[in-house]
Amino acid sequence: MIVLSDYVQTALKxxxxxxxxxxxxxxxxxxxxxxxxxxxxIEECRRDLIEVIEGWIALRIRxxxxxxxxxxxx
Numbered sequence: 001m002i003v004l005s006d007y008v009q010t011a012l013k014x015x016x017x018x019x020x021x022x023x024x025x026x027x028x029x030x031x032x033x034x035x036x037x038x039x040x041x042i043e044e045c046r047r048d049l050i051e052v053i054e055g056w057i058a059l060r061i062r063x064x065x066x067x068x069x070x071x072x073x074x
Contacts (some may be wrong), residue, residue: 004054006066007023007053007057007070008044008050008054010070010071011029011032011035011053011070012046012049012053013072014029014031014072015028015029015049016028016030016037017042017045020038023040023043024038024039024040024045025038025039025041025042025044026038026045026049027039027045027046028051029049029053029070031068031070032053032056032065032068032070035052035053035056035060037049037051037052
């Protein structure tokens with residue numbers, strides 16, 4: 001059984017951050033379609049990403065959609 005916090009922490013390790021033209025940041029996680037976070041700083045973007053991932057999981061559970069397995073490559 002995967003615990004929500006473990007899933008979120010793994011997703012954060014896989015997150016890719018980019019800088020936008022206005023200096024803000026955007027983060028995505030490969031394999032988690034629709035998970036996109038934006039923030040004025042990396043820290044704000046990361047906090048937003050955590051909320052987005054948690055909401056994404058909650059919606060998938062609510063609608064009976066599969067939650068893909070993710071893991072960090074070693």
